[in-house]
Amino acid sequence: MSATPEEAHGQVILVSAEERPDLIPAFDELGSAVWPKFIGGDAAVVKYWGSLFSEALRRHQFLALGVDSDGNEQVLATSNSIPFRWPNPDDDASLPDEGWDAVLADGVEASRSGQKPNALSALAIVVSPARRGSDLAERLIANMKTSARQNGLDALVAPVRPTKKPAYPLTSFADYMGWTTADGAPFDPWVRKHWQLGARIAKIAPRSMRVEAPLAQWTEWSGLRFPLSGPYHVEGGLAPLMADCESGLGLYEEPNIWMRHQLEDGGR
Ligand SMILES: CC(C)(COP(=O)(O)OP(=O)(O)OC[C@H]1O[C@@H](n2cnc3c(N)ncnc32)[C@H](O)[C@@H]1OP(=O)(O)O)[C@@H](O)C(=O)NCCC(=O)NCCS
Structure with a gap:
């Protein structure tokens, strides 16, 4: 997908890894600075992450690219998503309990076997620390919606990793997810961001990422x-x-x- 004039606003354009395969290393460069080290030990990450950049799936991986007046480029943010097979999109409860791991595995297997997916799942958004609090995360979520529609997919879901949960280790996940702000919005800021952009909570994925x-x-x-x-x-x-x-x-x-x-x- 090429950057529209709107996306180019503010000298930040969105490009896919299909359009700019030379920038594929930037995904891991940006990600390695923000993910806890143990995430790299998730068996699905080990087995399937690299396949996101295969020819079949790289059009679902995006970079937000800052371009200055001299034409110098800087990767400011990235997003990853994958089409997968959701047997019953009418029933939110049928989303897999193995969340992130399940959609990554299914999406890669579907692309290898040529089977047709019907839904897009977000996998990750990373904004470089210096650019947090801008509209980049929002733009990357909006871009996933556009991409889901353009690829003829019926749904966009996300196994969201609540960013503030690690600060409340004594609270159960279910209790934490029930917390709200005074005006009734989800307490967790990253969950709240999705919610503000029109997403609703479907269910907990209790074993979304497994590291043994x-x-x-x-x-x-x-x-x-x-x-x-x-x-x-x-x-x-x-x-x-x-x-x-x-x-x-x-x-x-x-x-x-x-x-x-x-x-x-x-x-x-
Ligand atoms: C999560 C992330 C993509 C959000 O980007 P951002 O530019 O901060 O996004 P926004 O400005 O739209 O912020 C969304 C909200 O999350 C909050 N937030 C973002 N990152 C946070 C973090 N690591 N811890 C706590 N809160 C965080 C922001 O303060 C904001 O809350 P507010 O609206 O109440 O101020 C970015 O912080 C990031 O790259 N984090 C590391 C990777 C990650 O955890 N990704 C999400 C899981 S895939």
């Missing part, structure tokens, strides 16, 4: 030691890491919240 690894690896990722079996809070975690000293393994199952955007006319 030897405790020594968890020590490397988190700096923590695990003298006893049990739950531990790791920095950036949305749920506890469960350490099992007998098997020597640590299991982290991250809940996310499924949100559904409106694609119909009138959906913002």
